Amino acid sequence: MKAAHAKVKTGTDFPAYVKEIKQLGLLRYEYLVRNGKTIYYGANNFQVSSEAIYTEKVISIISSPAAVKQIIAEHQQGKTDFLTFCTNVADAGVEKWMVDTQNMLCSYYNLDGNTMVAEPIPDSGYQNIRPLNFFEGLILNFERFFKITWPGLKGSDCQ
Numbered sequence: 001m002k003a004a005h006a007k008v009k010t011g012t013d014f015p016a017y018v019k020e021i022k023q024l025g026l027l028r029y030e031y032l033v034r035n036g037k038t039i040y041y042g043a044n045n046f047q048v049s050s051e052a053i054y055t056e057k058v059i060s061i062i063s064s065p066a067a068v069k070q071i072i073a074e075h076q077q078g079k080t081d082f083l084t085f086c087t088n089v090a091d092a093g094v095e096k097w098m099v100d101t102q103n104m105l106c107s108y109y110n111l112d113g114n115t116m117v118a119e120p121i122p123d124s125g126y127q128n129i130r131p132l133n134f135f136e137g138l139i140l141n142f143e144r145f146f147k148i149t150w151p152g153l154k155g156s157d158c159q
Contacts, residue, residue: 022101030098063093063110068117
């Protein structure tokens with residue numbers, strides 16, 4: 001597991017990493033954004049956890065699926081390193097993500113446990129990643145505006 005993880009430098013390396021850990025027998029894992037702890041799950045109720053890898057991050061109570069999609073796209077293009085990615089998704093309201101190696105799916109969850117984004121994991125890297133269209137960008141900027149203007153506003157109030 002450590003050898004497979006060491007090969008990941010940016011989001012572009014992620015599909016190969018998932019494919020490799022799947023071959024090792026991993027069924028799924030959960031990554032906790034607040035501190036970088038990972039919980040791995042295997043067959044026969046096997047479970048093992050890693051230690052936290054960074055100091056606690058504050059997870060925004062305001063969930064922005066549009067922002068998460070943009071952050072993911074930029075990371076998949078190799079524009080951000082892993083710690084920047086974690087900070088950015090925390091600011092967008094992601095508490096954790098879960099990688100399901102059986103269904104090749106990565107799902108991002110908010111503090112309420114609701115799925116914000118569910119991304120299929122391709123077999124051979126990310127291709128044809130499109131930028132946000134005008135309306136998606138407008139929604140993203142609208143959500144950021146309300147987060148800054150009314151910081152106590154709950155994410156569910158904006159949906």
